[in-house]
Amino acid sequence: MSEKKRVGVQNYRFIELEPTPTTAWGKFKRVLKRSVKLELFVGLKVTFREMFKALFMGEMHTVKYPLEKLPISPRYRAIHEMKRLLESGHYRCIGCGLCEKICISDCIRMDTRYDENQRKEVVEYTINFGRCIFCGYCAEVCPELAITHGGRYETASEQRASFSLFEDMLTPIDKLKEQKEYPGFGAISPNADENIKKTPLAY
């Protein structure tokens, strides 16, 4: 009884394979059967069908990479972006310094001061991408959703240390309309629907 419990309830089915022939006559019969049943031509049919699909039905797999790119998941952690407030256009960062503090590779460096209205102002903010491990802590800790990860993943560079300045990461003021909010952890890729396929186990 206890042994039976461990067996799953799925209906496993053995694939019907004939035993490998051992005698010469048996081998010959198998060759004959395989040739007469035209199994080889099934292979030809499949490759031709794939060619037809690729050429005329737009199912080519190749992505001409630098010219076209696959959509990237919003959860991807690439080069950081500093966001602006949508109404005033002022940068969101309040200079709290949490990101600098939490950064585990110590690559964010920032400096603030009080401006004439006694508000905190960011005077310097750099990220050393030579050391950043793109862990995403800074974006997670930010109370203002000011620093987020963007989708720029082509980050090869000629130097080990390449600093990014606050102004470089900040949304340009004229592009404010196009600024996208971070959709949140658990967001799905924009092309998630296309990627859904029938599982091959359908049969």
Next chain:
Amino acid sequence: MDGYIIGTIIKAVLILLILSALAGFGTYLERKVLAFMQRRLGPYHVGPYGLLQILADGIKLFTKEDFIPAGANRIIFMIAPAITAATAFIALAAVPLLPEFTIFGIKVRPIVSDLNIGLLFVIAMMGVGLYGPLLAGMAQENKWGLLGSARTAVQFLSYEVVTGLSILAPIMMVGSLSLIDFNNYQAGGISHWIIWKQPLAFILFLISGYAETNRTPFDLLEHEAEIISGYATEYSGLRWGMFFIGEYTNMITIGFLASLIFLGGFNPLGFIPGGIAIILKVSFFFFLMLWIRAAWPHIRPDQLMWLCWKVLMPLAVLNILITGIVMMV
């Protein structure tokens, strides 16, 4: 007489130039077709549709270091690729490539020399071509090369019998070895094609033709996954390119032979003129080779021997017997 010699030389040079260009184009076609069948794009960036890739490859081949390994037998190492390339072109000498046509008032027969033993000559020359891989593999002091040439010997011993026996039955029917006679025998349209009377011989000839040009499923000589590159392991640059030109020329030759012997040659096909008809047929055979390469796995050397000696050869002999009996009755 002078005119004959000059004409022959012109024809030979033309065939050499056109076919080596076609062999280069064949590599492009092969890469493209294989890519499409695997849903890739193939050569794409150099020139329109990647057509100039051939040129780029040519430049690469020409400028590569010409390398001869220290322990190799230098003379044989240098001669071997020339054997493959040369015999591939010599074999074409007895193959009528197109129907007769008139240019500048001169009647041109696009065959270098209509030998009375045409077919035998072609088959023999292609057989001699196998000395290329054989010698190359043994001369280069490399174990993979040696394995490659051993496989060459295996392959040669296997398919050559089948090639000969399979075309013997059509030869008996036509009663001549000249390929032009083969062509004229089938002049009456599609129903006169020899393939209808000799379907078995056609299949056997195709199979052994694939072994002859060492195409998949019989590409034992240089199967990358098993013996690096077989006989071509130590070759680079232009010498390696010569092997390739030889191989592609052989593919074209087999295409011509199959069309001439079995598929009506360059007889006009309905409204299609003969010249176009044979080009279409040869293109089909070329495409078939690429298609098969994309679809089928290759077999082991022992399986090739088993297939050729125990299955194909008895079938070929049976075919000859039946043909003989039918002809007698």
